[in-house]
Amino acid sequence: KQEVTQIPAALSVPEGENLVLNCSFTDSAIYNLQWFRQDPGKGLTSLLLIQSSQREQTSGRLNASLDKSSGRSTLYIAASQPGDSATYLCAGPNAGGTSYGKLTFGQGTILTVHP
């Protein structure tokens, strides 16, 4: 059974700072890992999807890496802005390589970027 852990649980940084969010998973037989953003009371927005054959993906100021051997993924946010304030969730497949579409989520990192 997949377990996903995210640290830190909360992070408060001044605007402009670069930051790293961490995600670890127990079942390394994953076919992908996905990072989401959730604004208060809202649904989830997909940020980045990393396939198992990839080591990283980039979108604008976001960069996500994946290390299956160590069971870790990181989300790097460059030059943070107040608009980045949200909860960031990582999710991996429930049972590693077989449960297509079924995700196990971490508890999330609540990010606050203050001006």
Add this chain to the structure above:
Amino acid sequence: SAVISQKPSRDICQRGTSLTIQCQVDSQVTMMFWYRQQPGQSLTLIATANQGSEATYESGFVIDKFPISRPNLTFSTLTVSNMSPEDSSIYLCSVDAGSSYEQYFGPGTRLTVT
């Protein structure tokens, strides 16, 4: 990608009643998924809905409490039956699109049971 809408966006219901949540996708998809997010918690998968077959429920969730319909490839409903305050949550549907199995989520339905 996929664009997903849900109805209602929020509701306040009395205990003992039932609420049906609708999920509409802008393209045909094989599988649709229903998640629950309890206050202050992360998301938990309730069930997987395939068109033409019965939904598959995760451990801890049963069909009598959360009946699901999947009449076609773009639509699904989740009913929360005989509600109690513990059912107060955000309910989200999701689909995967394309060969990469990237998941897309609807905006969620915020349910409060009094």
